[in-house]
Amino acid sequence: MKRYVSSVRDHCSTWFARLKSAAAASAARLQPLAAALCVTLKPLVAAAWQRLRHPTRRGVLIAMAALPALFVLYVLVLIPFTPGIGDIRKARVDRPAQILSADGKLLAEFKPSNREWVPLAQISPHMIDALIATEDHRFYEHHGIDWRRTAGAALHTFSGDRQGGSTITQQLARNLYPDEVGRAPTLTRKLKEAITALKIEAVYSKPQILETYLNTVPFLYNAYGIEMASRTYFDRSADQLDILQAATLTGMLKGNSYYNPVINPERALQRRNTVLAQMVKYGKLSEADYARLKGKPLRVDFERQTEPPGPAPHFAQQLRKWLIAWADRNDYNIYSDGLIVRTTIDSRLQSMATAALTQHGNQLQSIANGAWSGRSGCSAGNDLFRTFIRETPDYRAARDAGQPDADAIAHLASDHGFMRALCKSKTDVQAGFLAIDPRNGQIKAWVGSRDFANEPFDHVQQARRQPGSTFKPFVYGAAFAQGAKPADTFIDQPVEIPLAGGEVWQPTDDVSPSGKPVTLRDALAYSRNRITAQLMMQVGPDRVARLARAMGVRDSRLDAVPSLALGTSPVTLKEMVSAYGTIANDGSYLEPRMITRIEDSSGDVLAEFAPASPERALPVAADRTLLDTMRDVVNRGTGSSIRSRFGIRADVAGKTGTTQDNTDGWFILMSPQLVAGAWVGFDDGRVTLGSDYWGQGARSALPIVGDFFQRALRSRLVDPRARFTTDVEPGAFEMFREKLRAWIDVLFASHEHKPQTPAAPVRRAPPARPAPAPVPAPVPSAPSAASAPETPAFEAAPPARPLGVPPIIGPASAPQGESPFPSQEPALAPTPTPDAPEPMPATGDDGAQQGAAPMQDH
Template sequence: MIRRYASLFCEHCARWLARVRPLAAAGSTITRLVLDSALRRLRHPTRRGVALTLAALPALFVLYVLALVPSTPGIGDIRKARVDRPAWIVSADGKLLDTFKPVNREWVSLRQVSPHMVAALIATEDRRFYEHHGIDWKRTASAALHTFSGDRQGGSTITQQLARNLYPDEIGRAPTLTRKLREAITAFKIEAVYSKDQILETYLNTVPFLYNAYGVEMAARTYFGKSASQLDILDSATLVGMLKANSTYNPVLNPERALQRRNTVLGQMNKYGKLKPDAYAALKRQPLNVDFELQTAQPGAAPHFSAQLRKWLIAWADRNGYNIYADGLVVRTTIDSRLQAMATQALDWQTNQLQWIANGAWNERTGCWPGNDLFRTFIRQSPDYRAARDAGQSDEAALSKLGANPTFVRALCRSKTQIQAGFVAIDPRNGDIKAWVGSRDFRDEPFDHVQQARRQPGSTFKPFVYGAAFADGARPSDTIVDRNVAIALSGDAIWRPTDAEPPTGRPMTLRDALVYSRNRVTAQLMQKERPEKVARLARAMGVRASPLEAVPSLALGTSPVTLKEMVSAYSTIANRGAYIEPRMVTRIEDHDGKVLAEFPSAPPEQALPAGAAQTLVDVMRDVVSRGTGAAIRARFGIRADVAGKTGTTQDNTDSWFILMHPQLVAGAWVGFDDGRVTLGNYWGEGAHSALPMVGAFYDMALRARVIDPDARLGPETRPPRPVHERRRRHFLFWTF
């Protein structure tokens, strides 16, 4: 038997030396010669050679271990790794908005973990945990003997398992001696740095338990609906049993195996005195009692903003040698938590009302029924319809069967008719983003309607046309005849813009044309200013990521853009024509408060002459005083100096409203993700869907004096309104 083990040992040593020789390649000539000689003797052993090799093995083994030490994590890395230090995302007014964690984990102290969990872990995984210094030599020797004889067994301590959990890449994953040695070296380092209780705490907080549950706290919530401190003996034994093989002993998918493994853990606890006398017999007959529920991380106060910020921060951290999940960065953002809460509240309030209207327009008796051609199209685009056709059903048979299924119809109708919205607010003086709401509910709709969605802006694009004209010297009092227009396009196409009202045939001032959002007059002004010039101006003012098609219809907002771009461009108007790139972050600190980087506002770029911008602001004041945005004053009672513009696209697909204040520019978009679904001619207009959201937001912000009610956009130059205009104000109140 001894001879057999000696021969096997020599074979293993030969493989070790073959691996270690490259590590010594840069060393002395004597070292290389010694290794070469030993390698030859091991490959062709004689009795004398075996004896000499066995005598030299301790020294060679020490050399090999020393060669591996530099490739294992350093003490400094181990100190960093023990505790999660996720980045903290902080608002401009000092409130915690979010934390960036690598996994779904909530760190708890050892005192917050049930003692049953600790007892089960030690009894099963490492019963001499408090006696060794990272390596249990008795268990390691026993495991080695079994492995040499062909029966592979694990001998890792809790500390060694922790080393693997923390440093899988540095230690490696292959079942080799090199990995085991790296693991052992790292375990020694961990034991040198931390106490036993700290090691247990770290292990219990880093071990994975499937379903994106990391650590004992999330495992307790996922499998038993309780916290780690409330785990009883059976719960603890079940979770410890999973550590041997998560998938194999998954109590959700493999309850029988999990029960057997749990009882094995109970047996270990009984064997080593962790259970009361006679308790084992009763406990092993108990069922698992799993109460499974997936745990999802709760979104922060500004989840869509955080999602965009995370991308930016990862890139910054990579360039500067930081880890956003471990270095405890504190990111100071531009978001104002008060304005963010107001924006969220305003969006929830308005979209809930609009959803009630949408539900009335799209239900199983009106829009969502198989007799509606659009709903039939929705059915044909569903996986259920494709499965029915693949099964051999005809088009009509599949439509009829699915249309008669109320569960299918309700689910499809709901998925297509959920109102969506986006809202963003920017300080025009420095580009700071103060509020950002990308959808009604981040968990249901993570898609961001502020920065990701590109939708046609409708009449909110018209100020670029008028801004170009004012920059060329035009005055608000200049007139263009309100008449039918036919504009030739490429080929033989003709574009004939229309309005809700018939043409008057009379001259209309540029001021009134923008105030009442007249398409025919704007199209004629676009011909004069040229589409290419207006597109360049819009890009200079802030529409910088979305392509703009330089065609005459661009005047009416036919090129899709993002809400963030539009609000940024309106901020340029409010900032006297100077564009400032939107800013998310002001500075980044370490966890001790040391400033690592500062991010001042971008330098202003004069996109529109200041005089033209001021003229445009003055005209757009009238939009909210007597034009399409009059509800801002009449309904919400806002008396501050504000200016804005409504926007509605063809077929009422997209609804917009953007309002400017000297200290804050805010805009909203409302619609459906599927542009074929609309709210109709009345509720689909920007004045009725998007405007109330913005109006409610400003009403709250002004009442709370988060922005100054007395701030001024600039001098007013409005002429007195003619009597006939004052008489028709009531008619124009809800007219787009």
């Protein structure tokens, strides 16, 4: 080792010595060259300096000619950095993209701002006279730049009295191209503005310039253009403006905020009279009329103008992002090219979804208001609400000012306006709804919140919440893919699953362990957490997470831990409905679609979007088994009010979900033609409805979906006769086994006359990987007498409905004899009114995070 280090050191020393020698040699060779260069340049520099000190007439003339030449050269360099002629021609064509539903209804128009374009003939002549007299009285004489006014403004600016010299055309250039031209007080910006103004004058006529200017100028409060300004400040159209109103709006152009007639009426009045004086100066108003008008008040009739959100605002919001990217790639402008975008939304289903979510959301809001009223709710006496107060900027400001914690909270608690606003922001019930056609992935209805104007946040695509028991079908689907059957059983007993770090996860239900075997069909129908946890450990969290991703949960992170079985990884509603669409589509995933095609303003097709290629996520046999098992959720399980309350007799399947402390309520329902799901909760996960009854997914989210499906079926937008195909083709082994069993039955037919009451067979779940020691093993196929229950209520019950046999879709009663929990069946009572949900069967809990308290599911 020492010899190696010594060799490296010697090598480096030799290399540095050679480098130093080469550098010295180079310096020696360059020294004569540098000396010669200095000798050559010295007289030239001296001569140039002498000319500068003693300039000749010729030199002065050359210098004077060089400055304009350099200026012209600079202007020529700037021309490519200003808007092109083609862009300027498009600028005054207000043809926003139109978003149409699948049935041809207008959903939205993508405008660059909140404005309504009106032709010059529909603008009051008083407005045009006031504008020209005040902003550009030589408008009809120049070609974009008023050189006299520009020179005068420059002289005043140099003398310290800064003035503007922009013409109406130059102001239009700034309004149309705020990014390319800008507003910085620099020479470069002014040159860009002048170049763009000359281009505008070359393309537009004078009336077109006036019309474009008056339709694009901003007037505060999200009002763009003279039409929106007239409605905002005077509650009338632009053609109805009188001379005082026109002068007031013209006066705002000098400074919208400074001369705002709502906030600064005195300044606005003075500025209005200045505009009237300018009209007198240039012959647009007589002296007598000016004397009569200048003393009149403003008489502002202010009302904000909001752009109508349209029937599907959250859908349009997501679509706008996609369309902008598509237009950029294909060289189109969504604001001026008149694109026609045909979407997958059905306006009728969208209207039904909005009505259902609004109606039931308002009912839940009334419950929330009652739960959060009084001292136990939105008051400083509530520990949670005190936490909310401490999280506000007002509290932090009070603390920064030196107030103690108690004084700051007391001061804010006495501010009724502050407390009302904080309470509303925290206790507003929110919801999301999505419906997808599982046959092609088309999105048919999308409602992102109860009110887009108050809550533009999208709870379909943007919000990630724990899905609770709606995640369980992925566990059962993975088990069925491994060969498990709906009749396989696990013992309903306490479960302890060791976790990393020495913790133990103990999933629970809201009923005590019965110690009896429970089939997978019943466990999913009644959402049993203990059974699902045992099945999860047999299948494996990794396999379940992979299946969920393959089926549609592709954007959210899934933690492959045991509690994933009960939905502890946050996901979006769009992902969950998409995954249930995979279940309804024989196990093939289809990416959700928003658009079918894009056309130009003439109707010519620019792009068509076919359905995505299906991706196999779950074997057909396993998927049909899962779908048939999920029928029992609505036939007799936690979602049975779909039948009893909403009277839906179609072939449907679904799943409820409720997270810890009733924070999130979920329900997703599948039919062969439509899959719809809803989420209900609060933006702050610490807030709940304060009710174990109303907080359950079966009572918060299910009514939204049930109401929607009821409307869709009645209107025949969904065919009530459509049926799922759940017949499973038997394999070769199953066929051989059935033939063998039939042969044995024939052989021993002579013994069938003996009276027997055999117990229903209890099948062993197929082996997968060994479960951890604390997890109970599946029940043997033939239980011993010691393990058999004394009361044969479960074993003597008729076997579960065979796979592939259509469900009994009749009266609202649950099938007798199918449930191992007879005391938990819904009471047979007259169908309640839509406003009063009937009692539901007791159900299990959704385990929350690892080692945490359980989450309930109903």
